Amino acid sequence: MDPQALGAEALFRAHAAFIASFLHRLGTHPTEVEDLLQEVFIVAHRKGGYVPGPATPRSWLAAIAVRIAQAGRRAHKRREPAAGEVVELLKASDADPAQRLEVRRSMERVQRALDGMSFEQRAVFVLFEIEGESCEEIAQALHVPVGTIYSRLHHARRRFVNAYAAQHEPEAAAAGER
Amino acid sequence: MKPPSRLLDDPNFARELRDDLARVVRHPHQVDLDRAARALAVAIGAGVVASSAPAAASSAAGSSVSLALKGTLAALGSATLVGVAVVTLQPAHEPPRREVTAPQPTAAAPARVEVPAPPPTAASDALPEATHVQPQPAAAPSASRREIAQLRRIQRLLPEQPAAAYRLAQASQREFPNGALREEREGPAVLALFQLPDRERAEREAERYLRRHPNSTLAERIRTLRAEQ
Numbered sequence: 001m002d003p004q005a006l007g008a009e010a011l012f013r014a015h016a017a018f019i020a021s022f023l024h025r026l027g028t029h030p031t032e033v034e035d036l037l038q039e040v041f042i043v044a045h046r047k048g049g050y051v052p053g054p055a056t057p058r059s060w061l062a063a064i065a066v067r068i069a070q071a072g073r074r075a076h077k078r079r080e081p082a083a084g085e086v087v088e089l090l091k092a093s094d095a096d097p098a099q100r101l102e103v104r105r106s107m108e109r110v111q112r113a114l115d116g117m118s119f120e121q122r123a124v125f126v127l128f129e130i131e132g133e134s135c136e137e138i139a140q141a142l143h144v145p146v147g148t149i150y151s152r153l154h155h156a157r158r159r160f161v162n163a164y165a166a167q168h169e170p171e172a173a174a175a176g177e178r
Numbered sequence: 179m180k181p182p183s184r185l186l187d188d189p190n191f192a193r194e195l196r197d198d199l200a201r202v203v204r205h206p207h208q209v210d211l212d213r214a215a216r217a218l219a220v221a222i223g224a225g226v227v228a229s230s231a232p233a234a235a236s237s238a239a240g241s242s243v244s245l246a247l248k249g250t251l252a253a254l255g256s257a258t259l260v261g262v263a264v265v266t267l268q269p270a271h272e273p274p275r276r277e278v279t280a281p282q283p284t285a286a287a288p289a290r291v292e293v294p295a296p297p298p299t300a301a302s303d304a305l306p307e308a309t310h311v312q313p314q315p316a317a318a319p320s321a322s323r324r325e326i327a328q329l330r331r332i333q334r335l336l337p338e339q340p341a342a343a344y345r346l347a348q349a350s351q352r353e354f355p356n357g358a359l360r361e362e363r364e365g366p367a368v369l370a371l372f373q374l375p376d377r378e379r380a381e382r383e384a385e386r387y388l389r390r391h392p393n394s395t396l397a398e399r400i401r402t403l404r405a406e407q
Contacts, residue, residue, distance in 0.1 A: 008218065008222060009218075009219070012214075012215060012218060016209075016214065016215070017206065017209070017211060018206070020206075020207060020208075020209035020211070020214075024206075024207035033209055034209060034210070034213065034214050037209065037214050038214055038217055038218050038221065041218050042218070042221060042222070045222055103201050103205050106197070106198040106201035106202055107201070107202055110198050110199060110202045128182075129186070129199060130199065130202060130203055132184070132203075134181065135181055135182075153182065160185075161185075161191065161195070164192075164195050164198075165192075
């Protein structure tokens with residue numbers, strides 16, 4: 001192994017929490033996240049670990065996670081987590097029940113708005129809007145031109161905003177009738 | 179081209195949308211990382227090659243360790259042992275921690291996993307005899323954790339207590355004849371035999387292993403041992 005490389009164990013310690021959450025945000029079913037999480041680090045191990053290069057370790061791993069999540073979606077029929085499963089994910093937080101409910105509702109609205117876009121758009125949207133990666137970083141990690149990332153992001157944002165607004169349409173219609 | 183602002187920072191978008199995104203950013207999903215770390219350490223330490231079986235399907239949480247391991251093994255492909263996987267594990271009664279500690283990787287030592295384990299049985303250079311163990315259904319979650327713990331112990335015993343390692347591999351095979359780690363036990367068992375007096379038996383088992391797993395990570399090592407005389 002390259003002496004400068006970061007091995008799978010070091011990568012896991014530093015980035016497993018991020019990759020697990022990222023997989024969730026990509027639409028991986030909660031019961032599959034742990035399996036896919038390990039696959040990501042096994043692939044990282046097979047590649048000889050992270051070698052310093054254009055991408056950061058985090059975005060390098062994120063690119064692996066994108067491919068594995070995409071393959072997982074093809075292999076398994078994706079279904080929405082049940083409401084109870086989302087609540088389960090929040091139990092570890094210190095928030096009071098009212099805050100937990102608020103967070104859960106936000107997560108549900110965002111997940112629903114993400115569901116309508118293509119997987120490639122979703123990956124770029126999550127990495128930029130939620131994980132805070134730069135477009136250049138995303139481009140380096142995914143091995144696509146930065147212009148492609150801008151384009152995917154543009155389309156993803158439009159879909160997201162429209163899908164998000166559509167969730168409120170019944171309420172808006174009801175409000176308009178009053 | 180000027181980089182775009184994030185939606186949650188852009189006042190042109192609805193307040194509610196920005197608030198929802200901000201909450202999602204602040205609350206990443208939680209996962210049991212200790213369990214994933216253990217399964218990863220075993221998978222890397224076992225140094226196995228992918229089977230043709232598809233990756234594990236989603237499963238109930240109770241059996242997630244064994245199925246997670248199967249999914250991991252299926253994804254390994256032509257993995258080779260690089261570096262050292264040493265993960266400090268938590269005993270079952272301690273509250274789980276997300277931190278996983280490990281020393282710096284080195285290239286020379288074989289993969290080891292430190293676990294709280296009962297004291298090793300007395301080593302002997304005599305050929306180990308069969309040990310009676312009640313077979314258990316391989317599908318039960320507790321059996322799978324036990325099988326994993328046995329494999330880790332076999333790997334730990336192998337360098338200095340090959341007889342005990344071989345004895346445990348045989349016992350584990352009897353207890354879990356259809357277990358998920360059947361293939362992973364066989365390699366270390368053959369390596370153990372090469373450290374014991376019965377050379378003919380070692381050769382026989384090596385030949386059987388190489389027929390079944392010609393491209394496994396340990397195949398080359400076993401071929402080398404056979405060639406040495």
